[in-house]
Amino acid sequence: MSRVLIVEDEQHLAEGLRFNLAAEGYQVRLADTGEAALELLAGGSSAFDVMILDVMLPGKDGFTVISELRRAGQFIPTLILTARGHPGDVLRGFAAGADDYLAKPFELAILIARLGGLLRRREWLEARMRNVAAKPGPPDVFTFGDKSFHFGDLELRVRGQAYRLTLMEANMLSYLLQHDGKAVSRKALLEDVWGLHEDTDTRAIDNFIVRLRRYIEDEPAKPRHLLTVRGVGYRFVSSPAKDG
Ligand code: CA
Numbered sequence: 001m002s003r004v005l006i007v008e009d010e011q012h013l014a015e016g017l018r019f020n021l022a023a024e025g026y027q028v029r030l031a032d033t034g035e036a037a038l039e040l041l042a043g044g045s046s047a048f049d050v051m052i053l054d055v056m057l058p059g060k061d062g063f064t065v066i067s068e069l070r071r072a073g074q075f076i077p078t079l080i081l082t083a084r085g086h087p088g089d090v091l092r093g094f095a096a097g098a099d100d101y102l103a104k105p106f107e108l109a110i111l112i113a114r115l116g117g118l119l120r121r122r123e124w125l126e127a128r129m130r131n132v133a134a135k136p137g138p139p140d141v142f143t144f145g146d147k148s149f150h151f152g153d154l155e156l157r158v159r160g161q162a163y164r165l166t167l168m169e170a171n172m173l174s175y176l177l178q179h180d181g182k183a184v185s186r187k188a189l190l191e192d193v194w195g196l197h198e199d200t201d202t203r204a205i206d207n208f209i210v211r212l213r214r215y216i217e218d219e220p221a222k223p224r225h226l227l228t229v230r231g232v233g234y235r236f237v238s239s240p241a242k243d244g
């Protein structure tokens with residue numbers, strides 16, 4: 001039985017979700033503030049399998065809650081509920097560490113499908129980690145310069161430092177690595193990585209690039225691997241020329 005934590009201050013909506021998710025076989029716990037959710041998740045416990053997180057909350061908002069959790073090394077798969085599906089909000093949520101999003105008002109069936117998707121990705125990831133641990137031999141690793149990205153555990157290793165990426169950061173980095181040396185447009189990133197079909201406000205994706213650069217560039221302001229392609233988007237280069 002999967003355990004879901006619902007963080008939602010609208011009591012009516014929270015109770016409705018509790019009822020419907022319980023009917024789907026979920027074990028449900030409600031929290032009506034971000035602070036209450038942080039308390040329930042403190043200590044990195046694995047008391048929950050997945051979290052539904054409202055953005056507009058009294059006190060700490062959903063963006064703050066998710067970024068505090070990620071900073072504390074708590075990687076519970078999280079779907080944020082945004083008031084509008086505005087790409088800026090959605091990307092802000094992903095940049096803060098969310099794994100998926102749904103705009104209000106939403107269809108219950110879609111929410112249940114998205115939760116199922118998050119749980120499957122988590123199971124797949126755990127199975128992959130077990131495989132990597134069980135089988136000696138080369139795990140799924142992409143190496144560039146003195147850095148390596150370990151797909152199995154979503155870890156970026158840079159000279160002895162390991163950074164655990166969120167699912168979405170890992171998806172975005174994987175996408176860029178797969179297109180090594182080729183320019184990819186912001187629109188392609190939005191559509192292929194996030195599944196967003198919007199052609200406005202794609203500049204919001206730049207915040208996400210800033211975040212990845214902090215992990216992979218020695219000097220984030222002078223990127224050598226993750227380059228800006230003016231008027232297009234970005235290009236990942238695994239082996240930049242020695243003198244650029
Ligand atoms: Ca709310």
